[in-house]
Amino acid sequence: MAPTLHETGHIPTFVRRLEFAIRFLSDVAKLDTSFAIYRAMQESDRLQRNGCPSWLGDLAGPPHSLPFPMPHLHSFANISPASCKALPRELRSGCKRFLTGEIQARISLQLLHHRLEPQENGHARFIHLTRRHYLSRIVVPDHRLAVTQLLAGSFRFCGLHSSTTAVSLQRQLCWRCGQEKETPTHVFLVCSDPPTVDARHDLRSALSSRCNYWLPASLAGVPEGDRVRILRGLIFHWDRVLPVARFIFRVAKGWKWFGATFSNDVVESRPGMDGNE
Numbered sequence: 001m002a003p004t005l006h007e008t009g010h011i012p013t014f015v016r017r018l019e020f021a022i023r024f025l026s027d028v029a030k031l032d033t034s035f036a037i038y039r040a041m042q043e044s045d046r047l048q049r050n051g052c053p054s055w056l057g058d059l060a061g062p063p064h065s066l067p068f069p070m071p072h073l074h075s076f077a078n079i080s081p082a083s084c085k086a087l088p089r090e091l092r093s094g095c096k097r098f099l100t101g102e103i104q105a106r107i108s109l110q111l112l113h114h115r116l117e118p119q120e121n122g123h124a125r126f127i128h129l130t131r132r133h134y135l136s137r138i139v140v141p142d143h144r145l146a147v148t149q150l151l152a153g154s155f156r157f158c159g160l161h162s163s164t165t166a167v168s169l170q171r172q173l174c175w176r177c178g179q180e181k182e183t184p185t186h187v188f189l190v191c192s193d194p195p196t197v198d199a200r201h202d203l204r205s206a207l208s209s210r211c212n213y214w215l216p217a218s219l220a221g222v223p224e225g226d227r228v229r230i231l232r233g234l235i236f237h238w239d240r241v242l243p244v245a246r247f248i249f250r251v252a253k254g255w256k257w258f259g260a261t262f263s264n265d266v267v268e269s270r271p272g273m274d275g276n277e
């Protein structure tokens with residue numbers, strides 16, 4: 001769910017529901033005792049203080065069950081215009097940090113970690129949640145789908161998981177060349193499988209002629225962290241993404257879309273990671 005929200009810019013329903021209630025409370029707090037709804041809220045406040053069921057009592061519960069910290073809701077009598085404005089903002093920012101943390105904690109979403117959103121003009125920037133408009137530049141649906149599947153972790157790579165004990169080294173190796181662990185960067189940037197090398201050669205030509213970008217002929221000796229940065233720099237780029245999408249589609253199709261089948265805890269466990277790193 002987190003990748004879907006991350007890529008479409010949608011706020012989860014449980015947050016939106018609370019947001020509506022808080023906005024309603026803010027609107028009522030701006031009124032005075034000449035309004036029946038204001039007096040009803042005062043009564044609700046009195047019931048809550050006495051430990052009786054009430055609308056405000058119901059509203060006080062959900063913020064504490066959220067998967068991210070939220071400030072306590074004040075008593076209705078003490079709600080100020082400033083706190084009315086602050087609560088929805090805190091709710092939104094907490095939700096964004098939470099969803100980003102969910103992405104950061106998943107190994108299969110390696111390419112989405114610290115994702116930068118390309119801009120038509122100016123530098124790419126980090127945005128927690130947004131509809132990824134720039135991907136609509138990829139006009140061939142199959143190419144766009146291949147990029148999305150790669151980013152969303154739908155392609156499973158034998159060498160991309162959390163456990164060094166549950167999966168033998170033999171099972172982690174690339175099934176085409178057997179020279180390195182099968183990871184996205186190995187497959188797309190390094191693998192010596194002949195059809196993949198041909199596709200990479202065509203990509204290199206397209207990048208240099210259309211994007212004025214030179215992709216090194218070999219990244220074999222380059223550390224994994226730098227390879228990931230290079231692959232992200234190819235995908236999260238306003239212009240490069242077009243030839244790169246074609247390349248990803250061509251390779252993925254040739255590889256029959258990958259498909260390691262490890263259990264989820266082996267693939268994703270990544271203790272200690274969060275979105276605020």
Ligand SMILES: [Zn+2]
Binds near residue numbers: 175187190192
């Ligand atoms: Zn290989």
